Amino acid sequence: MSYIKPKFHHPELPVNRLGFTKKEYEGVISTLCSGCGHDSISAAIVQACFEMNIQPHQVAKLSGIGCSSKTPAYFLNNSHGFNSVHGRMPSVATGAVLANRDLMYLGISGDGDSASIGIGQFVHSIRRNLNMTYIVMNNGCYGLTKGQDSATADVGSVSKSGNANQYTAIDLAGLALELGATFVARSFSGDKAQLIPLIKAGMSHHGFALIDVVSPCVTFNNNTGSTKSYDYVREHMEAVDTFDYVPYEKEITIEYKDGEALEVEMHDGSKVYLSKLAKDWDPFNRFSALNKLNESRAGGEILTGLIYIDEQSKDFHEMIHTVEKPLNQLTEQELCPGNEVLQRINDSFR
């Protein structure tokens, strides 16, 4: 069901630098359950793209299968979308990124999609450092099939059926760090103040940006005993930093006290200012980030914020030395070596 939202909007709605209102960044009305964390993330994406002055048609949004993967229909109506097969969004995204390096790629996945059926493709897209923002809407359960535990469900977390999960949870942020991801963040769907700048930073990052967002399932995993319920996450969230994202076009006005903040420069010149809450936090150090992530997990805390970033990240196109011009715009003249060359090739087989 995808009915259309009314096109009318108030003439005095704020517009961004491109002259677009927020409406231009929206999609069709969500068919997810009322109160679903995923809808909050969609709203954060809308807000982030609006504030970043992104041309919607310059974004390609890709997803797999599942509740999370339905959401690309709910934002950026003027972007091409691709709802691929279960767990295989990263490969489709890889091909798309290779075909046209000039667009922005937004991958949306879920914990079933990325941590179970698609974990192979998830980890390999990290290895290739594809230039894309990969958001996992992580609710620890399978919503579309009525609430089975997923691979990110914590040990002991109680599902709606009342059973406690026995298996070790896969921590996607930790896994990404381990694999050499160049941008790893975690957030909570209910914390827009943190999530929106994270999405902006991820979209400005040159390489693979993972944002693992805990996003409670109101219908199947919001019960007492669940570690992915709204109440549990609010009580156990620990932000490692608060920050502001500053697009490169604007004058930098953020204020911070020496010794308490960190400046992270993105590839396009935009900046992220981190005000550290965790005193020993160093977002440039993969090992301490991994360590801290493990410690907080052991202590039952959910660490959120920009966990790790590599400012010098080299993306897939740079690794494999492809031409600047998008591959999908090359013509016969640029691609075909011609018959004369072919005749020389024939000669080498005589």
Added chain:
Amino acid sequence: MQSLNPSVNDFVIRFANVNGTGSASANKMFATSIFKMGIPVTAKNIFPSNIQGLPTWYEVRINDKGYLGRRDGLDIMVCLNPQSIKRDVEAVRPGGYFLYDSTKYLVKEFIREDVHYLGIPMTEICNTSFEDPRYRQLLKNMVYVGALSALLDIEHQVLKDIIHSEFKNKEKLIAPNEQALQMGIDYARKHFDCPLDIRVERRNLNGDSIVMDGNTACALGAIYAGATVAAWYPITPSTSVVSSFEKYANKLRVDKENGLKNFAVVQAEDELSAVGIAIGANWNGARGFTATSGPGLSLMNEFLGLAYFAEIPVVLVDVQRGGPSTGMPTRTQQSDLMMAAYASHGDTKHVLLFPSNPKECFEHTAYAFDLAERLQTPVIVMTDLDLGMNEHLSPPLKWDDKRKYDRGKVLNAEQLEKIEKWGRYLDIDGDGVPYRTLPGTHPIKGAYFTRGSSHDEFARYTEDSHTYVHIMDRLLLKWNTAKKLVYAPQIYNQPSQSSIGILFFGTTTYAALEAIDLLNEEGIKLDALRITAFPFQDSIEKFIQEHKTVFIIEQNRDAQMKKILSNELEIDKRKLISILNYDGTPITANFIHQSISRITTQSLTLQQ
């Protein structure tokens, strides 16, 4: 003792080696020397799925008439492998020759009264002439090539030239190779009557032909078609399709000034990802492809269903091997037909192309990209290990420089501007093929959602029965359009039409055409049709209808092509008779000849 009939340029020779002993290049040198003497020649590797140590065979057929399929009956066996000696001796036809390393005596059980033994103490010769143990091993191979050149009358200079070109970058190897070659020649001349009653003689029959393997030809097809994304997962026997693509792309498609490449090769983590990458690239307007074999194609099924239903172009090269499951990875078969034709769940059908030689591998692969984009659907080039990994005599490759890539129905921003209401899956032209747009084309027009779930003409999700049926029926209409665009079958009719027909495709063509001639000599006339593509053009149905009996040659157990023909066409399947070879080795002309001869003679007897 019985001798073979004296013959010039008409015999089969097989080399029995130990895998990993460096025999491959010596054997290839032997075959190349025949080719360079202007004589039609074909060579087949028969090798195990193993790195080192197991028996491996290389079979060369030399034939003035240009029959280049396998033929039963072995005239000369060159045996370097003690492990396989028993079966190697047994394989020689009566009156044939058995060339072996006589450094050690042959035990009695290997002696046959009706075979000529040519013992050459290769190990001894090499041990006394070379100090380096590696040389001693490798150069044994050159000793037998030298002996054969004397025994078969191969021109010495031709072999010397090949050695020089082979080792042009390793010059210090030239002298020892020439020395070993000469030692073989000298030994043979001294101990045997040279040449034998079977021998070669210079001809000028090869014209401008090339000798190439099908995988290289497919790779070049992809290069010329402007493929920019190659994603793959290594699997025998298709691996060299992408490695050749990369090799030629690195030579031909890299900016000399800055070293930047106008292509991307991705070794994916598995076949699922490989085809996903190719699909993603095509969705975004680049020509992407993958190459695989049976087990890989199995894994790609789900994505093929998506590409069919969401209507995304993608090209696959399926180099078939022995199945099912892991099967026989280094043996040949045509047993992926059913899976390829109907890959994935639900009602799906995929366009298949069946090249028969390297020139066609090149052309079919290049055309597959045009077809896939024109039809917005997967196109699978179906080859097999025999075509893909063996070298075949083939007409040279050609490219028309005026040729433009057919990018199909892709709307640009200006066109979108002019269109009032565009729907991704609207059939404007009535050919079943809608218009597509690429991401990033237009700020407010042309964006749509690609999905594998049921959708309406505007790409919106729907489970409405009427809409679903409408889309599924349009895909059938598109299938009819595909029928018009694929290659027409090749028909070889007798001067006066025969009541018996024969169908074949792919690599069985070589043996089938020879078998037709052999049957002709017996008075059994056959009209022939070579299938070159699926969907089947109407002429195939007509051909079957017009003949009383139709033989179908296939290299699989279950007569898969016959089943697809029966499934797709209005024909009486009772008149289709299968000739099946599925032992993993290429089918022989004699096998086809004898099978058909036996059946036709029996039925004539019954009629009488």
